[in-house]
Amino acid sequence: MICSKLIIPVKRIAFVGLIISMFGCSKPKHQSFCNPVNLRYRFQLDHPSRREAADPSVVFYKGAYYMFLSKSGGYYTSENLIDWKLITTEDLPIEEYAPTAVVMRDSIFFMAINQKVYKTALPESGQWEVAQDSVGMRSLDPMLFHDTNGRVYLYHGLSPRLPIRGIELDAQTFKPIGDEVEILNTDNKLHGWERTGDYNFGLKKRPYLEGAFVTSHNDKYYMQYSVPGTQFKSYADGMYVSENPLGPYQLAQHNPFSYKPEGFIAGAGHGSTFQDEYGNYWYAGTMTISVKNSLERRVGIFPAFFDEDGVFYAYTGFGDYPHQMPAKKMKDYKDYQPKWMLLSYNKPVEVSSEVDGHAKELAVNEDVRTYWSAASGNREEWLLVDLEETYDVGALQVNFAEQGTSLVGRAEDIYYQYKVEYSNDKKIWEVLVDKSENTIDAPHDYIELGKTVKARYVRITNLKVPDGKFAISGLRVFGKGTGAVPPAVENFSVVRDSVDGCHVKLNWEKAEEAIGYNVRYGISPDKLYHNYQVYNVDSLDVYSLNSELDYYFTIDAFNENGIFEGDKVIKIQKIKK
Known part of the structure; x- marks a missing residue:
């Protein structure tokens, strides 16, 4: 969630204490968020012009969270898992894929596929030093695991044929100890989640096996592994369990560990699991768009739970709806249900203009892979959604698409400015959200209003796009109706x-x-x-x-x-x- 200026209508004045800062605002009174996480997703350094961030490795260190991502031009920090600040650095190989980070000896240690290990005790500064020039072995998709007894292990693997492997490292020098062992491989005849394709149809091709990650809990080791490929909606993490860090590992009965094959944005693969300040487990994973390029990806955060029998699972139910960020320990998934429901799905839409192949209906069809585009990026291009009845609107998510952009990299002038208005008769309009002075890049802008407003019509008007045309993959309106829920199926x-x-x-x-x-x-x-x-x-x-x-x-x-x-x-x- 990255905020700029929020205006509550004069008739419903409610000062919410928002102060523009490096995030665009101070911590909001009401704390909810909505996947995909609203990061400053960087335009990649080659063409086609598209944004990307993936393979998150998240650690909690000295009261703050740090998220390291593939090819993102830096890393992010947050105090609440909602507001994320970008930290740039010249010390890390930030253009490598699949970084790993671990907290040890009062420092954060970082590694990518270049074999070097880096460390810092001041991650806010962006300053790092080399802890080990080489671990002495090439490792694709590495994962550093620091056990509770102080021992350190390296897991790695990225192949449609080769297994995930593991080896112990010296905790001081990061040099290998003993022999490398094979941990696991795929069997897509028996394990459906390992099959390729958006819906796991594929049996002819072997899946890509990658993204190992280990969590220890109650003297057991839970190993996540990613399949079947990052470009698929079915991108997921499977799981094996062992009583020893290097195995032998047995397939967990509950599989996959994380899975989100449908919704506005799909995918829950190649990620990391971490605990928050209250002891809750969270899974940060990769979500897929993969239209302009197979590596066009985003980040999602989902709660994870151990049940009373030791079953470990990431909960992705309504995983791209708004959820209240908990301020206490959650017991299970029942403590994490949607704060609001979706009001805008397939509702009638009017627009200022549109281009062939990007019709207006695609802004409300709950599919991030399709989008509406106006004919230009000019001021006053607009899109209007008729919710068909009056609802209590509590939040919006504005998901921008890159239509006709030529941008690469990151620049200070890459941001969106717009305004959102609402009406009950399509004649009298009041301002709901004013982003006319926004200077923060927020391509998946989630806005919690702080106080619900009654609205039937919602209209967004363009004021500035960084390049290309005014295009939206999802104008998602959230709130609650006053009618009945559906009957039983x-x-x-x-x-x-x-x-x-x-x-x-x-x-x-x-x-x-x-x-x-x-x-x-x-x-x-x-x-x-x-x-x-x-x-x-x-x-x-x-x-x-x-x-x-x-x-x-x-x-x-x-x-x-x-x-x-x-x-x-x-x-x-x-x-x-």
Whole structure:
């Protein structure tokens, strides 16, 4: 969340104490955020012109969070996981992919694929020194793990054929100790989440195996690994578990660990898991756009939990809706539900202009890979959404697209200026958000209003784009309706493929007034930790199962007023061969 100037209508004056600063404002009174994380995603240094950030490695150090990303021209820091400040540095290889960071001996240690290890005790300064000129071995997608007993391990791997490997390092010199061991490899015939493609259809090609990350908890070691490829919506982290850092590792029953194949923005792969100041676990992962380039990516943050049986899972339910950032320890995913519902999905749209292939409807279709574009980047290009009835609007997310840009790199004049107005009759308009003086680059600008306003029509007007045309992949309006939530889903069935046990087919009868459905499933009726969110359909094919396990399914229905949790659970047995 990066703020500039927020104006509450005169008729509803509510001073919220916003002060423009390096983030655009001080800490807001109400703390929520919405994926993708609103970072200053840099334009890459080559063409086509597009933004990218991925492979986050996050650490908590001396009261602040530090996020290191692939090819981002620096790293970020935050005190609250919401407001992120960019730190530039000339000391780190910031143009390398897949950095790793770890806190040891009162310092942060950093490594990328160039084999050097760097350290600092003052990460805010951007100043680092070389701790070891070379670890003595080439490692793709490295991960440094500091165990509670002080020992250090290096895990690495990036290949469609080769396994993830691990080796112990000397904690002082970072030189290898002992022999390297093979940790795990893929088996996409049995493990559906390892199959390629947006929806895990692909069996002919082996997935890319990458992004190892280890978390220790209650004397066990939980290893995340990323598959099947960063360009796919199905980008996920699988998981193995061991009683020793170098194994042997066994496949976890709950798999994948993180998975978000649909929604406004999909993907939850190649990331890191960390704890906040309250002891909550979080997973920061890579989300995909991958239209202009396969590496066109963003960052998402999701809560993660250990249940009472030691099952470790990242919770991605409604993972691109606004959520309240917790200020205490959460027990489980029930403590982390959407703060508001989506009001703008597929609602009628009017625009000042549009270009072929980028029609107005694409601004509200909940797909970051498509977008509306005006015919120019001129002032006063606009887009209007009719919510079709009056709602209490609590937040907005403005997702800009890069149409016709030629920008590369980062510059101080790369930012958007715009204003958002609202009306109940399309005649009298009041200012909702004023970004006319904004100078912070915020391509996924999330604005929590602080106080809800009643609105039917929402209009955004361009004042400045950094280059190209005024284009929006999602003008997302959030709030709550006063009507009823949808009824329970009826005539719900699940059939497992008799040949391919990784595949199930779900069918249901559309619930009256529902705009979408969240399919929840898992390895037991009380562990429905997987989420598969879809809009305006009555069937779904899921190809991401473990063919050797039984599964349980239920379906929630939702609309602008809230969520009806499914109360019918169906068991699907594994296919006996």
